[in-house]
Amino acid sequence: MLVGHQPKEFLLAVEGLTVSFDGFKAVNDLSFYVEENEIRVIIGPNGAGKTTVLDLICGKTKATSGSIQFRGKELTKLKENQIVQAGVGRKFQTPSIYDDLTVFENLEISFPRGRTVFGSLTFTRDAVVRDRVHEVAEMIFLKDRLNMSAELLSHGQKQWLEIGMLLIQDPDLLMLDEPVAGMSVSERVKTAELLNRIIKDRSVLVIEHDMKFVEDIAHKVTVLHQGQILSEGTMEKVQNDPKVIEVYLGH
């Protein structure tokens, strides 16, 4: 058994994770480990349970059994906001931003200060906040859109904005659900560049279908199929795995 000192080395250790919806096991006895500064991409056919895995880690869905250890903390027992405060950030599949607020305000809300009711009442927009918002806005190519209402952004810009909102949280583990879906070719290139820049100093868990994109960024790939791991390893290894070719890549 490796369990003894294993969790200390990994940033995220998922062990025996199972969730069943009315008897249907969307994720079945899943175990995987993510190291510090690793970029892990999860691929797999539709319904493989990829998004459910992210939902389980960030607390949106409660696990039926199993454990998720993040820096030695058991995430399955924490509430969503506590998981975020522990250092896990999550981007949703469809751009999830606040349409009625400006780009600046969208980013500001994610700034990790004043997260309680009274903290947010007394929150002041000081130089630290402003500088950080400007810095992130520049990274996500929205520097000159700061005072624009977020609903007026294009689809790709909305995706960047949400990535920016996560960046400002400065999570140790960043989870991205299909970050380039629905983007134009030039936007994809820019996003890959953006992701390559922001993954320094943190671990990233990405769900993505675009194999070109996966090849560009992944350190390690996990292939999910019917809630279980079908294959795991480098992109090259996974691509040549006959099981993977049969259920996923072959199509």
Add this chain to the structure above:
Amino acid sequence: MTNARFATRSELIGILVLAVFLVVILPLCLDVFRLNLVAKYLTYAFVALGLVICWGYGGILSLGQGVFFGLGGYCMAMFLKLEASSVENTKIQSTPGIPDFMDWNQITALPMFWKPFHSLTLTIIAVILVPGIFALIIGAAMFKRRVGGTYFAIITQAVAAILTILIVGQQGYTGGINGMTDLRTLKGWDIRPDHAKIVLYFFEVACLFGCIFIAQFIRHSKLGRILVAMRDKEDRVRFSGYSVANFKIFAFCVAAVFAAIGGAMFALNVGFMSPSFVGIVPSIEMVIYTAVGGRLSILGAVYGTLLVNFAKTSLSESFPELWLFGLGGLFIAVVLAFPNGLAGIWQDHVQPRIDRLLSSRKPKPAAGWTDNSVADGAPAE
């Protein structure tokens, strides 16, 4: 540019205009009877103001604000009733010194929960705390379990119905369906004559502005923006590290306390309190005031309340049967045609014209989002 902590310049002008309207114009134009009517209408403006925070910004529709209006009103009325029930005033009763309705219901001693209302200080604390804590309990029970939207609205309706039944049923303790009538003095100062009505009117307006400033502060704080964000993408807020339930509870409690202050003002200005201001129908009417004024506008809530109530008084004086249809029609019209109410009409049609008029005289940099520096805290509207 200034960092807007309370209000932007145009909001400040709006507040000033309202102040002039309420403090100067209305008292000069109306006789004491009509001014007292305005005072009565304005008690609902407190409720509408709370609904702007809770419903407009937070997206939490409460159809039970009458509950909090009633709790605040009853707290105040209990104090006034006790003062009016001095031993010498009630010496013809079989038990002197207790409110008349208790005597009629064969109650021989003042119940425990009435005792704190001998003190004005404790009464004022109760006006704030009783509805505040009640809202906290309802809010915690609902929002921690993620009950929201229509379900929450229905539950608040049920609470309004329950409280009405409770008040009517417990006649000996609450005055029943008649409510608490014959309120006379506040610390020995008669609240019934004309000059007292005028003083109370100004006191109420001052409290209303106090609440407006609190609402403005909330709106311009990060909490205000989080409420808007929550209304839009609740999950995103949750996964940005906020406890969504706590923010909803806060908004609901603020709305409850505002409503309660309004209720207390009602008891003072109108001189009685009854269960007919607690139930489902008044609660829904209060939502209509907010909708007509514009559920996103703090000042709109005040104008909406005044307008609907003026219409109600004048229409129900001449066509008593038609009023409810008028009210229903008004609500449908607002929802269908002007979802942002009077304030929306003002912002879309009147404000741009004023701006154009002003800018034609004083050239300004190009309009749009580029002319605001980020340092300016003003949210784009």
